[in-house]
Amino acid sequence: GAVVSQHPSWVICKSGTSVKIECRSLDFQATTMFWYRQFPKQSLMLMATSNEGSKATYEQGVEKDKFLINHASLTLSTLTVTSAHPEDSSFYICSAESPRVYEQYFGPGTRLTVT
Amino acid sequence: RKEVEQDPGPFNVPEGATVAFNCTYSNSASQSFFWYRQDCRKEPKLLMSVYSSGNEDGRFTAQLNRASQYISLLIRDSKLSDSATYLCVVNGDSARQLTFGSGTQLTVLP
Numbered sequence: 001g002a003v004v005s006q007h008p009s010w011v012i013c014k015s016g017t018s019v020k021i022e023c024r025s026l027d028f029q030a031t032t033m034f035w036y037r038q039f040p041k042q043s044l045m046l047m048a049t050s051n052e053g054s055k056a057t058y059e060q061g062v063e064k065d066k067f068l069i070n071h072a073s074l075t076l077s078t079l080t081v082t083s084a085h086p087e088d089s090s091f092y093i094c095s096a097e098s099p100r101v102y103e104q105y106f107g108p109g110t111r112l113t114v115t
Numbered sequence: 116r117k118e119v120e121q122d123p124g125p126f127n128v129p130e131g132a133t134v135a136f137n138c139t140y141s142n143s144a145s146q147s148f149f150w151y152r153q154d155c156r157k158e159p160k161l162l163m164s165v166y167s168s169g170n171e172d173g174r175f176t177a178q179l180n181r182a183s184q185y186i187s188l189l190i191r192d193s194k195l196s197d198s199a200t201y202l203c204v205v206n207g208d209s210a211r212q213l214t215f216g217s218g219t220q221l222t223v224l225p
Contacts, residue, residue, distance in 0.1 A: 041217075045215075046212060049212065103161075111156070
């Protein structure tokens with residue numbers, strides 16, 4: 001199957017700092033990538049849809065100025081959590097849409113802890 | 116009402132047992148349906164797509180009832196390695212966006 005990587009796999013940062021998470025599709029080109037967030041014992045919640053070469057589409061309730069998304073190439077999307085707060089601590093997972101319609105491949109996730 | 120609802124469990128079953136999970140979805144316009152499994156602290160992995168006619172993949176059988184907006188997953192001859200959280204996933208308003216249920220936790224006991 002298709003491979004999607006994320007970096008870093010975990011990160012601890014101080015309140016007020018910014019953290020960048022990378023999502024890469026390693027063996028296919030993805031014009032669309034998705035960013036999700038998962039709190040403990042809850043489902044994955046879609047945060048935004050990232051489209052190569054254009055602005056991301058954010059879900060209701062997700063602050064676009066706080067969660068900056070850049071999809072500069074067909075294999076890389078980045079999510080920057082700006083001015084992180086402890087409540088931003090979560091498991092952030094990206095997925096890349098494969099050339100097969102409706103099929104998404106997930107990255108291994110990034111566990112963010114804000115102290 | 117949640118868009119995708121699942122019984123959270125946990126389901127604790129002995130090895131070799133048959134276990135069934137159910138899921139209901141609220142968006143009648145949904146066209147794509149999936150079951151994913153998620154191991155603890157890992158990303159979800161696609162288990163199988165769900166088709167209107169029902170489909171089977173080894174020990175796993177998925178059924179879809181569009182009229183009732185209901186999806187099921189049956190696991191036969193449970194293995195220890197089946198222990199995981201099973202996520203019911205439906206495409207949302209946008210055909211390409213997925214909506215996840217909160218998952219049903221399964222533990223297969225020796």
